[in-house]
Amino acid sequence: MAFIFSSGATLWGITALIRVNYFNTFTLNMQSQYLPDILPSVPQWLILVAIEALLVLFMVRAPRNSEWWGWKWPAAGAAIGMMIVMAWWLNGVAHTTIPLIDDFSFTGLEDPALLQEWRPKSLTFALADAQAFRYLILWTGETINFAICTVFGVIFGSFAAALISGTFNWVAPPLQQFKYNLVGGLLMGIGAVLALGCNIGQGLSGISTLSVGSFLTMTFIIVGAISGAKYMFWRMT
Numbered sequence: 038m039a040f041i042f043s044s045g046a047t048l049w050g051i052t053a054l055i056r057v058n059y060f061n062t063f064t065l066n067m068q069s070q071y072l073p074d075i076l077p078s079v080p081q082w083l084i085l086v087a088i089e090a091l092l093v094l095f096m097v098r099a100p101r102n103s104e105w106w107g108w109k110w111p112a113a114g115a116a117i118g119m120m121i122v123m124a125w126w127l128n129g130v131a132h133t134t135i136p137l138i139d140d141f142s143f144t145g146l147e148d149p150a151l152l153q154e155w156r157p158k159s160l161t162f163a164l165a166d167a168q169a170f171r172y173l174i175l176w177t178g179e180t181i182n183f184a185i186c187t188v189f190g191v192i193f194g195s196f197a198a199a200l201i202s203g204t205f206n207w208v209a210p211p212l213q214q215f216k217y218n219l220v221g222g223l224l225m226g227i228g229a230v231l232a233l234g235c236n237i238g239q240g241l242s243g244i245s246t247l248s249v250g251s252f253l254t255m256t257f258i259i260v261g262a263i264s265g266a267k268y269m270f271w272r273m274t
Contacts, residue, residue: 038222039218039219039220039221039222039223039226040166040222040223040225040226040229041166041167041169041170041226042222042223042226043222043223043224043225043226043227044163044164044166044167044225044226044227044229044230045167045170045171045226046226047226047227047230047231048164048167048230049167049171052227056230056231060231067249070248070249070250071246071247071248071249072084072247072248072249072252073247075249081247084247088244096111117241118241118245120160121159121160121241121242121245122245124158124159124160124183124187124242125157125158125159125242125245127183128157128158128159128183129157131183158183158184158242159241159242159245160187160237160238160241160242161184161234161235161237161238161242162187162188162191162229162235162237162238163226163229163230163234163235163238164184164230164238165184165185165187165188166188167226168182168184168185168188169184169185169188169189172185217269221265232254232257232258233250233254234251234254235258236255236258239251239254239255239258240254240255240258243255
């Protein structure tokens with residue numbers, strides 16, 4: 038809820054003023070963020086091999102007792118990767134098919150309003166969570182979309198998986214952990230909107246397009262996660 042509150046406020050609320058008037062001024066004017074366009078002398082397949090090699094190295098360097106050495110996390114990662122691809126395909130089909138239903142207002146696939154509403158997209162959660170909450174409280178003035186459906190899908194899918202595996206349980210976090218969750222959720226909501234995506238929108242969907250901005254965002258997400266973990270470990274010891 039803290040994540041939804043802060044992301045919504047940064048998108049449309051009071052902190053959106055800071056985003057628009059200050060942070061948006063740092064936008065770089067690049068013709069393309071596509072990595073092969075920036076490195077035209079490097080074959081695209083070589084870039085993909087290098088990225089995969091780094092990911093494999095990460096898994097191989099994991100401790101022997103880590104779940105990375107089994108099938109659980111690698112299989113889950115492959116399934117999520119396929120979901121990213123399927124989401125691109127599904128929204129791409131919608132982009133070219135659904136607008137044709139309304140012949141009167143349809144002005145072509147390059148219509149700016151059409152591109153914003155039906156442009157191909159994949160999984161993301163910073164914008165999606167905020168939109169889902171706005172949909173619940175403003176249902177009569179909102180329309181459901183792919184992003185909102187994915188949020189409800191994650192909630193009900195997780196619930197179903199927990200029931201099937203027999204691991205569903207109500208757990209109240211300790212007060213200190215709740216404080217971390219509250220502050221962390223607020224920071225995540227603001228940071229995800231400023232970065233134009235979280236570890237899902239930028240880390241999975243963005244990197245699947247070989248976007249330089251996504252690689253940059255994920256680099257700092259990893260640095261922040263490691264720093265936060267080391268701080269919490271220092272507090273415990």
